[in-house]
Amino acid sequence: MVKINFRDTAAFYGAEPGGGAPTKVKITFVDSHGQPRTVEGEVGSTVMETARRNDIPEIAAECGGACACATCHVYVDSAWSEKTGKASQMEEDMLDFAFDVQPNSRLCCQITVRPELDGLIVKTPSQQG
Amino acid sequence: MSHPNAAEINTDVVIIGAGPAGLFTVFELGLLDIKAHIIDILPRAGGQCSELYPEKPIYDIPGLPLVTGQGLTDNLMQQIEPFGPTFHFNEMVETLTSVGTEHAPAFRLTTDAGKIFNAKVVIVAAGGGSFQPKKPPIPDIDQYEGKSVFYAVRQMEDFRDKDVVIVGGGDSALDWTLNLEPIAKSLTLVHRRDAFRAAPHSVSAMQELVAKGKIAFKLGQITHVEGNQGQLTAALLKTNDGAIEKLSCQRLMPFFGLTMKLGPVADWGLNLNENLVPVDTEKFETSHPGIFAVGDINYYPGKLKLILSGFHEGALAAQKAHRYIYPDKKLLFQYTTSSTNLQKKLGVS
Incomplete structure (x- = not known):
């Protein structure tokens, strides 16, 4: 009988168990009061999904990751903004619905967790919706 | 029963x-x-x-x-x-x-x-x-809602001869900019960037009004409001370079979606x-x-x-x-x- 471990989603993204690229990275969410929370994010998932799975406050993600609500707004730490890249045109349009948008603003459902984002720091705003 | x-x-x-x-x-x-x-x-x-x-x-x-x-x-x-x-x-x-x-x-x-x-x-x-409309995190804004801060227009007459500030870059913001411009005393559109999601013809109509000096367009975000008894007297605009500008107004309409x-x-x-x-x-x-x-x-x-x-x-x-x-x-x-x-x-x- 073939045993499939559905939780091992990293396997779907080509990461090799026991070697090769890491399948999990550390992501730190700093809330609007300055409280940091460091959690593990799975490569291939999104930063928003990582936040939701770990009950990170100040991330609402009302639309569930469809880039249609702007309630997973984060500020990417300046040391990481180059690696996370810039918002797409659709994401920029959605950021119009967020509050206190800054040049380092992103919707974290649009940031895919990759090995090179190990250590990523993002800050969350005081109000999403 | x-x-x-x-x-x-x-x-x-x-x-x-x-x-x-x-x-x-x-x-x-x-x-x-x-x-x-x-x-x-x-x-x-x-x-x-x-x-x-x-x-x-x-x-x-x-x-x-x-x-x-x-x-x-x-x-x-x-x-x-x-x-x-x-x-x-x-x-x-x-x-x-x-x-x-x-x-x-x-x-x-x-x-x-x-x-x-x-x-x-x-x-x-x-x-x-x-x-429900998204309410921006402006301190005390709830005291003005329904009196001088509106998320939808119920009666256009309520905006006649008023200094109106509209915030946003989508169809609601642009449509109301175009509809209220003829009856408002003054109208200022505030948006965080010089790009608009609204229908292109609304955007060009708005830009024409700006070029003719009929309305003002400001880049930035509204951070505070001033007034008393629910009646606005001004909105504070934080421009994208960090400066604060006071906009005299009696009506504010924030459009941040739902x-x-x-x-x-x-x-x-x-x-x-x-x-x-x-x-x-x-x-x-x-x-x-x-x-x-x-x-x-x-x-x-x-x-x-x-x-x-x-x-x-x-x-x-x-x-x-x-x-x-x-x-x-x-x-x-x-x-x-x-x-x-x-x-x-x-x-x-």
């Missing part, structure tokens, strides 16, 4: 929410000869599909390789047309009271528009709850699990017999918030609803491809 009077609406089923799950449930009920009234807080059908992503393509509707949110809504409206559902838009169900028994459920619903419905079955298809709040659903005595309504997976019935929940608002082990799940849930809920509404009738399972009876109901036979 109270005596229904002529002003009350009596129906088999009330569906709360006119999103895709609610709309398709009309179809499944209709095949079983069950009539439905649908109530939605929005001014149109479609729920999140037409409100959040009318133009965005959806790729995971079975049989439709690509359809937009609006396209799917239009198709569903066409599909349920033979069953003649009655829509009640711009209305929110405020109270839901059980007036029946476990085996013969009956409900009384009241809306914020003052309507009263008597129904045998209630199907909650309220998605993420009711859509957000979903669970709203009155929380007060109906249903079991709730993190703002979702738990249901069984046989009938999608809630903890209360006769009240069903379909689509994004329900929860059960393995739940996927997909439109196709809502369709399936509506079909199964309709089967059980039939038992409540026609307790003496036996339900025959039929296919629309072969049953002339169903085809007659669809008006194609």
Whole structure:
């Protein structure tokens, strides 16, 4: 009988168990009061999904990751903004619905967790919706 | 049980929410000869599909390789047309009271528009709850709401000869900029960037007004308001280079889209699990017999918030609803491809 471990989603993204690229990275969410929370994010998932799975406050993600609500707004730490890249045109349009948008603003459902984002720091705003 | 009077609406089923799950449930009920009234807080059908992503393509509707949110809504409206559902838009169900028994459920619903419905079955298809305007995090803004800060225009006259500030870059912001410019004393449009999501012709019309000096356009965000007794005197603009500019105004309209709040659903005595309504997976019935929940608002082990799940849930809920509404009738399972009876109901036979 073939045993499939559905939780091992990293396997779907080509990461090799026991070697090769890491399948999990550390992501730190700093809330609007300055409280940091460091959690593990799975490569291939999104930063928003990582936040939701770990009950990170100040991330609402009302639309569930469809880039249609702007309630997973984060500020990417300046040391990481180059690696996370810039918002797409659709994401920029959605950021119009967020509050206190800054040049380092992103919707974290649009940031895919990759090995090179190990250590990523993002800050969350005081109000999403 | 109270005596229904002529002003009350009596129906088999009330569906709360006119999103895709609610709309398709009309179809499944209709095949079983069950009539439905649908109530939605929005001014149109479609729920999140037409409100959040009318133009965005959806790729995971079975049989439709690509359809937009609006396209799917239009198709569903066409599909349920033979069953003649009655829509009640711009209305929110405020109270839901059980007036029946476990085996013969009956409900009384009241809306914020003052309507009263008597129904045998209630199907909650309220998605993420009711859509409400997003309120910007400006200190004390709630003291001005409805008096000098508005999220929608109810009466244009209220803006005549006023200094008006409008915030946003979408169709609502641009449409009201164009509509209020002729009657306002002055109008300032504030947006965080020099790019607009609104329809291109609205954008060019707005830019023309700026070029003619009829309205002002400022890049930045409103961070504070000043005034007293709910009446605004000024809004503070933080420009994109960090400077603060005071804009004298008596009216402010922030357009940051809509957000979903669970709203009155929380007060109906249903079991709730993190703002979702738990249901069984046989009938999608809630903890209360006769009240069903379909689509994004329900929860059960393995739940996927997909439109196709809502369709399936509506079909199964309709089967059980039939038992409540026609307790003496036996339900025959039929296919629309072969049953002339169903085809007659669809008006194609």
